Amino acid sequence: MIRNFVLAGLAAAAFVFGPTAAEAGRDLDAIKARGTIRCGVQGPSNPGFGVPNAQGVWGGFNVEVCRAIAITIFNDPSKVEFVPVTTQSRFPALTNGEVDVLSNNTTWTLTRDTGVNRFNFPAIIFYDGQAIMVSRRLNVTSARGLNGATVCVQPGTTTELNLADFFRQNNMTFRPVVIEALDELRRAYDQGRCDVFTNDFAALAAQRTLLSNPRDHVILPERISKEPLGPTIRQGDEELTNIVAWTVFALIDAEEFGITQANVDQIAGSATDPRIRRLLGVEPGMGTAIGAANDQYARTIIKAFGNYGEMFERHLGVNTPLGLERGQNNIWTKGGLLYAPPAR
Amino acid sequence: MSTIETPPATKTAFWNDPVKRGLALQTVLIVFVLLVVWAAWSNMSANMVARGLIFGWDYLGRPANFAIGEGLIPFAPTDSYGRAVIVGLLNTLRIAVVGIILATLLGVALGVMRLSSNPLLARLVSGYVEVVRNTPLLLQLFLWYAIINTLPGPRQALPLGPGMFLSNRGMKVPWVEWSDVLWPVIWALVAGIIGAFIASRALQRRREATGDAPPTLPIAAALIIGLPFLALAVQGFPATLTVPVLQGFNFTGGIELSPEFVALLLGLVLYTAAFIAEIVRGGIVSVYKGQWEAARALGLPAPRIMRLVILPQALRVIIPPLTSQYLNLTKNSSLAVAIGYPELVHVSNTTMNQTGRAVEVILVFALVYLTISLLTSAFMNWYNGRVAIRER
Numbered sequence: 043m044i045r046n047f048v049l050a051g052l053a054a055a056a057f058v059f060g061p062t063a064a065e066a067g068r069d070l071d072a073i074k075a076r077g078t079i080r081c082g083v084q085g086p087s088n089p090g091f092g093v094p095n096a097q098g099v100w101g102g103f104n105v106e107v108c109r110a111i112a113i114t115i116f117n118d119p120s121k122v123e124f125v126p127v128t129t130q131s132r133f134p135a136l137t138n139g140e141v142d143v144l145s146n147n148t149t150w151t152l153t154r155d156t157g158v159n160r161f162n163f164p165a166i167i168f169y170d171g172q173a174i175m176v177s178r179r180l181n182v183t184s185a186r187g188l189n190g191a192t193v194c195v196q197p198g199t200t201t202e203l204n205l206a207d208f209f210r211q212n213n214m215t216f217r218p219v220v221i222e223a224l225d226e227l228r229r230a231y232d233q234g235r236c237d238v239f240t241n242d243f244a245a246l247a248a249q250r251t252l253l254s255n256p257r258d259h260v261i262l263p264e265r266i267s268k269e270p271l272g273p274t275i276r277q278g279d280e281e282l283t284n285i286v287a288w289t290v291f292a293l294i295d296a297e298e299f300g301i302t303q304a305n306v307d308q309i310a311g312s313a314t315d316p317r318i319r320r321l322l323g324v325e326p327g328m329g330t331a332i333g334a335a336n337d338q339y340a341r342t343i344i345k346a347f348g349n350y351g352e353m354f355e356r357h358l359g360v361n362t363p364l365g366l367e368r369g370q371n372n373i374w375t376k377g378g379l380l381y382a383p384p385a386r
Numbered sequence: 387m388s389t390i391e392t393p394p395a396t397k398t399a400f401w402n403d404p405v406k407r408g409l410a411l412q413t414v415l416i417v418f419v420l421l422v423v424w425a426a427w428s429n430m431s432a433n434m435v436a437r438g439l440i441f442g443w444d445y446l447g448r449p450a451n452f453a454i455g456e457g458l459i460p461f462a463p464t465d466s467y468g469r470a471v472i473v474g475l476l477n478t479l480r481i482a483v484v485g486i487i488l489a490t491l492l493g494v495a496l497g498v499m500r501l502s503s504n505p506l507l508a509r510l511v512s513g514y515v516e517v518v519r520n521t522p523l524l525l526q527l528f529l530w531y532a533i534i535n536t537l538p539g540p541r542q543a544l545p546l547g548p549g550m551f552l553s554n555r556g557m558k559v560p561w562v563e564w565s566d567v568l569w570p571v572i573w574a575l576v577a578g579i580i581g582a583f584i585a586s587r588a589l590q591r592r593r594e595a596t597g598d599a600p601p602t603l604p605i606a607a608a609l610i611i612g613l614p615f616l617a618l619a620v621q622g623f624p625a626t627l628t629v630p631v632l633q634g635f636n637f638t639g640g641i642e643l644s645p646e647f648v649a650l651l652l653g654l655v656l657y658t659a660a661f662i663a664e665i666v667r668g669g670i671v672s673v674y675k676g677q678w679e680a681a682r683a684l685g686l687p688a689p690r691i692m693r694l695v696i697l698p699q700a701l702r703v704i705i706p707p708l709t710s711q712y713l714n715l716t717k718n719s720s721l722a723v724a725i726g727y728p729e730l731v732h733v734s735n736t737t738m739n740q741t742g743r744a745v746e747v748i749l750v751f752a753l754v755y756l757t758i759s760l761l762t763s764a765f766m767n768w769y770n771g772r773v774a775i776r777e778r
Contacts, residue, residue: 202736233536
């Protein structure tokens with residue numbers, strides 16, 4: 043009788059506390075079984091990178107990266123569930139399986155790749171660096187003239203650490219104002235609570251568009267850190283790693299080969315370059331090798347969103363409110379850092 | 387011959403015996419609680435192992451590498467996570483202690499005012515209480531923070547008085563520069579407080595015995611203020627004042643009340659005071675009307691009726707719900723994450739994100755809040771025991 047009671051208690055406890063997580067390495071199987079991939083994006087919104095429109099449909103650079111991954115897996119860009127996460131909630135959300143992939147400008151660092159977090163960064167999609175924004179009224183031209191400044195910064199990011207390191211290296215002191223919600227933090231800076239607003243350059247440019255007078259604020263030239271950003275997944279699923287990596291590489295290759303949204307069908311029909319024929323699935327085999335839905339995954343992605351450069355210019359480039367130059371985020375043949383391994 | 391037959395002892399079944407039944411039920415309950423705790427722990431361990439996480443406290447000794455905006459003890463990015471947690475804890479205690487004192491003073495005043503015979507005053511207070519009680523605290527915090535941030539910048543700071551400035555960087559006031567010569571002053575202050583306490587007890591006894599004694603207040607004030615002053619005078623007034631001066635981006639010197647601290651304090655005090663006002667009003671109303679009438683019949687003036695007759699009886703009703711308001715205020719201080727006051731949860735969040743030790747970090751702050759709450763409860767229960775009706 044006692045044993046029965048213990049068993050019943052155990053069953054109840056198991057019911058209450060839920061089962062332990064599935065074994066590692068099954069992420070892609072779980073995504074396929076579910077029929078959608080859950081993509082964590084910066085919430086409530088991040089101009090240029092991920093913004094829901096009036097109908098609640100997400101758009102933006104990071105959002106299209108997730109849709110491209112969905113094309114590779116399902117041959118269907120709509121099979122994505124977007125989950126807004128904050129800088130604080132993103133890692134628990136990924137660890138616990140609430141999202142399958144983070145596409146929210148997460149920096150690839152050693153501890154995130156290897157430490158207790160154990161994530162995987164299959165490819166770099168954006169080369170960023172931490173920057174510092176100040177009001178023009180302060181007449182500051184260099185980040186080295188900021189001794190004693192009050193700095194608005196988000197918690198729980200590498201940003202907070204880089205900031206402390208930078209001021210320490212230059213024997214300067216600062217006073218942090220740390221607020222998690224980016225909107226609240228920006229409001230505090232806008233109202234003059236801080237002299238300085240720091241974040242990754244691209245995110246800072248995005249936040250600047252939301253200030254009351256964007257033109258009154260200048261982003262200083264120094265980059266105080268390296269911030270390679272890319273889609274982040276849990277460690278232990280090689281198949282999902284391959285899919286994410288080669289989806290990003292397809293976007294980069296397409297730009298390198300001059301394949302665009304407009305000409306992709308024409309090039310697929312007439313190309314003689316074996317590299318292009320393999321990428322677009324004219325010669326079969328590459329899609330199957332990475333575990334894609336079919337060999338034409340790259341062609342479908344480019345048809346839907348264009349190549350890397352087209353995506354960049356549409357959401358982040360000089361003709362958008364963010365107004366970012368390509369800079370390091372250009373193809374290696376044009377002086378940038380984007381370089382994809384060969385598809386063969 | 388008749389003998390008294392002892393009736394055969396009826397054997398009650400153990401489930402009909404209330405003592406044994408109670409014991410059995412309690413045992414079952416304890417076993418169940420232990421099972422739940424065990425299941426939660428083993429589930430957590432299994433999940434952590436499955437995700438390759440290791441439980442441990444080694445991170446507390448590692449350098450934190452982030453900065454904290456304000457604290458009662460100095461903190462540099464090279465200090466450890468453990469020290470960061472202590473800085474956060476002290477900030478929590480600072481807001482809780484100051485908040486509880488101010489909320490009590492304001493709450494009691496509001497509660498008494500709401501019972502005022504002046505309808506304007508009573509209505510104003512009741513309007514305040516209803517508005518503040520019925521809107522979310524988080525919203526109020528955002529409001530106060532936004533209002534404080536609309537103050538002019540440090541270079542256009544509003545002068546409040548000699549050496550005092552108000553800007554969107556907070557309030558700056560002159561402060562005594564700390565040095566070791568101030569220790570005798572602190573001890574003199576402590577001695578003054580203890581002396582004042584002993585003197586007031588002695589005077590009270592004498593008043594009860596003879597009906598005549600010198601007034602307490604001037605004597606106590608002389609002890610509390612005079613002794614530290616004497617300690618300063620003996621040393622020839624060695625203390626120096628630091629006065630805030632605008633330098634570069636901000637003021638240096640003096641002490642600062644940051645906008646985050648002020649916004650949080652305003653929000654917590656005004657919110658909690660509204661609840662305390664209702665508790666105080668309820669306590670006063672609960673005192674039987676005859677007590678007022680009897681006191682008036684003795685010819686006591688209204689303020690003394692309140693202080694000597696009504697409040698002591700009302701306290702018995704007021705103390706228990708007041709305790710939970712104190713606990714609420716302490717726990718609500720964690721809403722500071724939203725406006726950036728670096729209290730315990732705020733610092734813990736950053737630590738959690740930098741180290742990935744979610745379970746350990748949450749265990750720490752859960753235990754700390756539990757300890758603070760239990761200590762507050764214990765103190766208030768002791769106080770409640772003192773004011774409760776003693777049955778004779």
